Structures are given as structure tokens and as C-alpha cells.
Amino acid sequence: MSGFFAEIKRRSVIRVAGLYLAGVWLLLQVADTVLPMLDAPDWIARTLLLVLAIGFVPVIVLAWAFEWTPDGLVRDADATRDPAANARIGKRLDRWIMVLLALALGYFAVDKFLLSPARVQTQMQAARQEGRSEAILTAYGDHSIAVLAFRDMSQARDQGYFSEGIAEQMLNLLTRVQGLRVTSRASAFSFAGKDVDIPTIARSLNVSYVLDGSVRKAGDHIRISAQLIDGRSDTQLWSQTFDRPLQDIFAIQDEIAATVVEQLKIELLGAVPTVRKTKPEALRLYLQSLEAYRNHTPESYEQSRALAREALDIDPDYVDAWNMLSVVYSSLAGLGVLSDEQGYPQAIETARKALAIDPNSADAYAELAQVALTAEDDQQEAARYLQKALTLEPNNTYALGGASILAKSLGRLDLAVRIQQQAVERDPLMANAFSELCLALFQSGRVDESIVQCRKALELSPDRIVTRYTLATALLAKGDARGALAEADAEPFEPFRMFGRAMAYHSLGDRARSDAELAATIAKYEKDAAYNIAYVEAWRGNVDKAFAWLDKAVEYRDSGLPMIAADPMFANLKDDPRWLPFLRKQGKSPEQLAAIRFDVPIEAGGDAARPPARASR
Numbered sequence: 029m030s031g032f033f034a035e036i037k038r039r040s041v042i043r044v045a046g047l048y049l050a051g052v053w054l055l056l057q058v059a060d061t062v063l064p065m066l067d068a069p070d071w072i073a074r075t076l077l078l079v080l081a082i083g084f085v086p087v088i089v090l091a092w093a094f095e096w097t098p099d100g101l102v103r104d105a106d107a108t109r110d111p112a113a114n115a116r117i118g119k120r121l122d123r124w125i126m127v128l129l130a131l132a133l134g135y136f137a138v139d140k141f142l143l144s145p146a147r148v149q150t151q152m153q154a155a156r157q158e159g160r161s162e163a164i165l166t167a168y169g170d171h172s173i174a175v176l177a178f179r180d181m182s183q184a185r186d187q188g189y190f191s192e193g194i195a196e197q198m199l200n201l202l203t204r205v206q207g208l209r210v211t212s213r214a215s216a217f218s219f220a221g222k223d224v225d226i227p228t229i230a231r232s233l234n235v236s237y238v239l240d241g242s243v244r245k246a247g248d249h250i251r252i253s254a255q256l257i258d259g260r261s262d263t264q265l266w267s268q269t270f271d272r273p274l275q276d277i278f279a280i281q282d283e284i285a286a287t288v289v290e291q292l293k294i295e296l297l298g299a300v301p302t303v304r305k306t307k308p309e310a311l312r313l314y315l316q317s318l319e320a321y322r323n324h325t326p327e328s329y330e331q332s333r334a335l336a337r338e339a340l341d342i343d344p345d346y347v348d349a350w351n352m353l354s355v356v357y358s359s360l361a362g363l364g365v366l367s368d369e370q371g372y373p374q375a376i377e378t379a380r381k382a383l384a385i386d387p388n389s390a391d392a393y394a395e396l397a398q399v400a401l402t403a404e405d406d407q408q409e410a411a412r413y414l415q416k417a418l419t420l421e422p423n424n425t426y427a428l429g430g431a432s433i434l435a436k437s438l439g440r441l442d443l444a445v446r447i448q449q450q451a452v453e454r455d456p457l458m459a460n461a462f463s464e465l466c467l468a469l470f471q472s473g474r475v476d477e478s479i480v481q482c483r484k485a486l487e488l489s490p491d492r493i494v495t496r497y498t499l500a501t502a503l504l505a506k507g508d509a510r511g512a513l514a515e516a517d518a519e520p521f522e523p524f525r526m527f528g529r530a531m532a533y534h535s536l537g538d539r540a541r542s543d544a545e546l547a548a549t550i551a552k553y554e555k556d557a558a559y560n561i562a563y564v565e566a567w568r569g570n571v572d573k574a575f576a577w578l579d580k581a582v583e584y585r586d587s588g589l590p591m592i593a594a595d596p597m598f599a600n601l602k603d604d605p606r607w608l609p610f611l612r613k614q615g616k617s618p619e620q621l622a623a624i625r626f627d628v629p630i631e632a633g634g635d636a637a638r639p640p641a642r643a644s645r
Contacts, residue, residue, distance in 0.1 A: 048087050052080045054131055171292055172209040172235040174259075175199040177220040178252075181244040191243035192217065193315030194252070194281070197303055198239065201285045203423050204301040207294050211235055212425055214458035230259020233456060237265075239288060248274045248308075254284050256291055265291050274308045304386075306339075306346045313339035314349050321356060326365045332356050350382035351391040358399055364556075368585070372403040393417035394427040401434060405590050407615075410434050411626040418628060425451070431628045432464065438621045439593035441472035443628060452481075459489030466495065470502050471594045478502045497524035500532065501597065504567075509535035523553050527560050534568045542568065554580075559588030563597035574598070575606055582614065592616055 059076060178195040180188040196213055203210045211233045219229055226238050241254035255267035266287055270280045281303045289300050306314070317335035320328045333356045339349040354375045361371025376399055382392040397413035400406045414434060417427035428447055435444040448465035455461040462485035469478035482499040485492060500515035509532050516528025526549040533542035546564060549557065562577035581589055592598065593616050601607050611617040 045084075045088060048084060052084075055080070170236040171207055171294055172211075173202060173237040173239060173288065173292070174211040174216040174229065174233045174235045175202065175239045176229070176241075177217040178240075178254075179242040181242045181251075182246065187243065187245045189315050189319040190245055190312065192220070193311075193318060194243055194277070195241065196318075198281055198284060201281060201301055201303050202239075202288060204421060205285070205289060205294060208289075208292065209235070209454075210423070212455045212458065214460070215455045218457045225262070226257050226259055227262050234453070235259060237288075237292065239284075245274070250274045250277055250280075252277075252280050252284075256288060277308065277311065278303050278305045304347060306343045306348075310339040310343040310346050310349065313342070314346065314352060317349070317352050317356075321352070321359075324359075326360070326363055329356050329360050329363070329365065333360070345385050347382045347386045347389055347392075350378050350385070351389065351395065354378040354382065354392065354395045358395060358402075362402070362587075368403055372399050375399050388420050390417040390421035390424045390427055393420070394424060394430050397427075397430050397434070401430070401437065401590055402587055405585075405614075407434065407437055407590065407621070408624050411438075411624055414628075415626065425454070428628075429464075431626075432468065433591075434626065435628070436468065436471060436594035437590040438624060438626060439618065440626070441468065441594055444468045444594070445472055445474070447628060457488065459485045459492050459495070462488065463492060463495045463498070466502075467498050470498060470505070471596055473596065475502050475505045479506075491520050493521035494519070494524055497521070497528045500528040504531060504535055505596070523549070523557055523560070526553075527557075527564055530564050531567045555584050557586075558584050559586040559592075563595060566598050566600045569600060571601060571604055574601055575604075575610070578610060589614065589616075593618075593621055 056077065059073060175195055175198050178191040180186075180191040182191075195217075199210060199213055199216065202208060215233055226240070230236065230238055236259055238257045238259050239254065240257065241252060244251040249271075250273070251269060251271045253267070253269045256265045257263065258265055268284075268287075270276075270283070272280065282300070285302075286300045313335050317332045317339065320335060321332040322328075333353065336349045336353040336356065339346055340353070343349070357366065357371050357378060358375035360366040361368055361375065365371075366374075376396065379392040379395045379399075382389050386392075393413045394417040397410040397417065400413060401410040410430070411434060414427055414431050417424060418431065421427065428451065432444045432447040432451070435441070435447065445465070445468045448461070448468045451461040452465050462481050466478050466481035466485055469475075469481060479499060479502050482495055482502065485495045486499070489495075496515045496519040500512040500519070503509075503512040503515060513529065513532035513536065516525055516532050519525040519528055526545055530542050530545040530549060533539075533545060546561070546568075549564070550561060554561070558577050558581035562574045562581055565571075565577055566574040580586075592611070592614070598607075608617055612620065
């Protein structure tokens with residue numbers, strides 16, 4: 029037996045076996061990473077493993093029958109016995125074994141600590157996305173639709189605001205149909221002016237049907253062409269052209285909505301919702317007001333306010349115009365164009381006028397909730413208003429956006445994440461939805477997922493404000509201070525760029541630059557950003573200064589204070605004996621927040637009349 033083992037050793041069978049196994053291990057490690065990236069079917073990996081296992085036997089046989097010599101591979105019977113040459117070849121095989129083992133171990137380490145976490149994160153995201161899509165399919169079946177921006181077919185092509193406004197009103201009307209999932213305006217209208225076929229749009233928005241159309245307005249006459257298309261087969265299910273007086277616009281919209289419900293075979297508990305009526309001239313002014321508002325500048329807000337007032341001069345009972353005016357006043361106060369004492373009371377007054385005309389206006393309740401939370405820091409009142417809004421319209425995106433903010437202010441971060449996940453499902457092409465999900469995930473401690481969503485938001489809108497700052501804070505939480513500084517430097521909004529730089533320099537150990545950045549921030553933004561300065565000092569470990577700035581935030585009535593229960597940037601203060609008393613004094617302690625009742629029926633759905641314009645941080 030000893031002679032047999034000696035012969036195995038002489039013929040380098042063990043070395044060849046070791047070399048083969050080391051090579052196989054390296055190959056399988058690489059295949060385990062590469063094949064999933066290529067979406068290769070599972071049978072390829074199984075076949076590769078089987079072939080390599082079977083190949084071990086002929087390799088051992090060949091190693092026994094042949095021998096490596098200075099002259100190459102020869103039959104063992106013909107080989108010249110040269111102990112010195114055999115030793116050199118044996119050492120060469122040993123070196124190859126060690127090289128392959130080193131490569132395999134190195135690759136294993138890189139895969140485990142660098143590649144695998146990213147791969148697992150991607151797989152988790154895909155699983156969550158698939159789970160949400162399956163849940164929506166279970167809830168709605170094929171009852172999902174996108175309403176595209178109607179094309180302006182007027183002779184001068186100057187009625188785009190009107191044609192898109194009509195489509196948006198159709199979208200809002202269909203949103204109120206129970207059992208129908210409607211993709212939001214932001215995502216559906218993103219295809220306007222683009223040469224994209226209907227099946228591609230349907231797949232991108234994850235809907236079964238698409239409503240498309242055009243509007244031609246000439247004086248007091250209007251022509252609306254609409255078509256309902258099965259997005260999977262690109263088959264037209266219904267089409268019609270309405271050629272009528274302008275005053276019939278609302279009847280046309282109601283007829284289209286009823287047809288969609290009929291064609292999709294949706295079983296309703298009540299009647300098909302109908303559009304809110306007004307005078308045609310008031311409608312025109314309202315749609316212009318809405319278009320101006322969406323430019324989100326002080327000048328456009330003033331223009332929007334003037335146009336809404338004109339609409340109300342024509343029709344004092346026009347609820348949509350009162351709600352538009354309420355949002356504008358709130359936004360003007362938020363930007364500082366109007367003082368809090370001027371803007372917010374007028375926002376409340378105009379919302380209440382809308383409710384006096386229509387007690388079931390979900391938009392009005394949602395705006396009252398926004399003011400209660402932002403201007404009055406009254407979470408109890410905000411919860412009451414939002415509960416009412418969502419009872420009336422469970423899929424009102426404006427109300428759901430407010431619900432997410434309120435959930436965070438109450439410390440109910442899992443709820444906020446679920447609401448934002450629904451928003452992403454409903455708004456798959458809107459940067460704001462991903463940005464808000466990124467923030468909610470970061471605040472809930474799911475930092476890796478937050479980074480993924482931030483990057484998705486930036487892919488859709490590279491210049492979106494505050495998102496790079498949120499990404500910077502997430503990278504700081506991961507210990508990547510250099511990456512955080514790069515993102516902070518790229519933040520377009522100066523105050524948040526300065527907050528991020530001050531914290532990143534501190535984490536990099538550059539105290540002088542951190543101090544200089546914070547000093548510049550205080551000099552420029554002391555009264556507007558006391559809350560933010562407080563958490564910058566908390567991050568820098570200056571606990572006493574952080575509490576001093578929190579006191580200033582209270583004094584200045586900083587709008588960031590309602591979010592303090594959700595803000596992870598104050599982690600360094602939470603073990604301090606002053607923390608809980610401070611929260612209790614503001615009505616923000618865990619037990620105080622837990623006592624506020626707030627339940628949100630989370631469903632996928634459509635869009636509200638207009639999105640909130642305020643940044644959430």
C-alpha cells in the first residue's frame with residue numbers, strides 16, 4: 029500500500045487533483061456572481077457543476093497515465109526518470125495551486141464584503157417590488173389605468189394648459205372610482221410629447237389600460253376625442269369624438285368616466301362620480317391658475333392667486349378655485365413671501381369656504397391638516413383633518429402625502445414607509461415619490477434601502493433639491509464621510525448644502541472646516557434654520573449647543589420641530605436627561621404621540637388635484 033501512495037505522489041496525482049479543485053472553486057465563485065447578472069437560467073449553473081464534477085475523474089486518470097516533464101506531457105511509461113526535474117515540476121504545480129487558492133480566497137472576500145451585500149440589497153428590493161405588484165394585482169386585478177395628457181389640437185397650439193387640465197380632471201374623477209387604480213398625473217403626463225407606444229407606456233406604469241385623447245378649443249366650441257386602449261394588446265376598446273358647445277365640457281367628462289367604468293366592467297357600490305360643474309370661463313381661469321402654481325416660484329404663486337380670484341369673481345361657489353387659493357396662501361407663507369400671520373390664516377379661511385360649499389371636499393381637509401401641522405404644530409388636529417380627508421377619498425395623493433408627513437411626526441415610521449412605497453407604486457416615474465421614500469427609509473433606520481431610493485430619485489431628477497443632502501446623511505450613517513461630502517457639495521439648495529458639509533467635515537476630522545461651514549450657516553440662516561443647526565451640533569457631539577439651538581427653534585417657531593420624533597440626526601441627544609423633558613414640553617414625547625389616534629387605509633391609487641409644494645425637511 030505504501031508503494032501505491034508513493035507512486036501517486038511521484039506521478040503528482042494529488043497535486044493535479046488539488047490544482048483542479050482550486051480552479052473549480054474559483055470558477056464556481058465567479059459563475060455564482062456573473063450568471064445572475066446575465067439572467068442566466070438555473071440549469072446552466074447546475075450543468076456547469078455536474079460537468080466539473082464528472083471531469084474530476086478523467087483528470088485523475090490522465091494525471092496517473094501521463095507525466096509532466098521538461099519536454100512536455102508524455103506517457104508515464106515513456107517518461108525519463110529525473111528526480112531533480114520532477115521536483116522542479118512539483119514545485120511549479122504547488123505554486124499554481126497556491127496562486128489559484130489565493131485568487132479564489134481573494135475573490136471570496138471581495139464577493140462576501142463588497143459584491144454580496146449590494147446583490148442581496150438588489151434582490152430584496154426586487155422581492156419587495158414584486159410583492160407590492162402582486163398585492164396590487166390581487167386588490168385590483170386588471171382594473172388599472174393611466175390617463176395621458178390630452179394633446180392640444182387648437183389652431184394656435186396655445187391651449188396646452190386647457191387640454192392637460194381636462195385630462196387631469198378626468199384622472200381625478202377616475203381616482204374616485206372605488207376598485208380602480210389610477211396612475212398619478214406626474215408619471216402619466218411624463219410621456220407628453222414623446223414618441224412612445226402604448227404597450228411601452230402601460231408596462232412602464234404597470235397598468236392594464238390607457239386613456240388617451242386630444243382637445244380642440246375654438247371660442248365657445250370644443251372638440252374632445254378620447255380612446256380607451258388595452259395596454260397589453262394595444263387594442264382600442266372604445267373611441268369617440270365629442271363636438272359640442274364649451275358649456276357641455278363637464279357632461280363630456282362625466283360621459284367618458286362612465287364609459288371607462290363600463291368598459292372595464294367595474295362593479296360600483298354607488299353611482300359613477302361626476303366632475304364638479306362651474307362656468308366655462310371660471311374653468312379656464314382655474315386651469316391657468318393650476319398651471320402657474322406648478323412653476324413653484326414666488327411670482328408664479330402670485331399669478332396663481334390672481335387667476336384663482338378671477339375665477340371666484342365669476343363663480344363664487346367654485347370649490348376647486350377656493351381650494352387652489354388655500355394652497356397658494358399656504359405656499360406663499362411657506363416661502364416667506366407672506367408672513368405666517370398673513371398667509372396661514374387666509375389658507376384656513378379659504379379652505380373653510382370650500383367646505384362651506386362642499387362639506388365633502390377632501391382637498392380642503394388635506395390643506396387644513398397641512399396648516400395645522402406646519403403652522404400650528406397641532407398633530408391632533410392634523411390627524412383629525414387627514415382622517416376625514418382619507419375617509420372621503422382614500423386615494424387622494426395630496427392627503428396621503430400629508431399622512432406620510434404626519435406619520436413621521438408621530439414617530440410611526442413604518443406607516444410612513446408603507447405610504448411612500450404605495451406612492452412609488454402609483455408614481456413610478458416621479459422623482460419626488462422616490463425622494464420621499466428615501467427620506468422615510470433613512471428616518472426608520474433602513475439606511476441601505478434609503479441610499480438605493482435616493483439614487484433612483486436622482487436618476488429621474490439630478491437637480492432635485494434636498495435629495496442629495498438626504499443621501500449625504502445616509503452615507504454619514506454608513507461611515508462614508510468622503511462620499512457624504514461629495515453628495516453635500518452637489519446639493520443644489522444652499523442651506524442643506526451647508527448643513528451636509530459641516531457634518532461631513534466633522535466626520536472627516538477636519539474641525540476647522542466644519543466650524544467655518546457652520547459659522548457661515550448661522551450667519552446666514554440663524555432664524556430660518558435653528559432646528560437644522562441644532563442637529564448639526566448634535567452630530568458634531570456638541571450636546572449643550574444642540575439643546576441651546578433647539579430652544580431657539582422653539583422661540584422662532586421653526587417648521588422643522590414637528591419632525592423631531594422621526595429625526596435620527598438627534599441620536600447623540602437621546603441619552604441626555606434633558607431630551608425627554610424637552611419633548612414633553614413640546615408635546616412630542618413617545619407617550620404623548622402614541623395617544624394621538626391616526627389610522628390610514630393604505631391603498632394604491634391616483635392623484636389629487638395638486639401636489640404639496642413644500643420641502644419635507
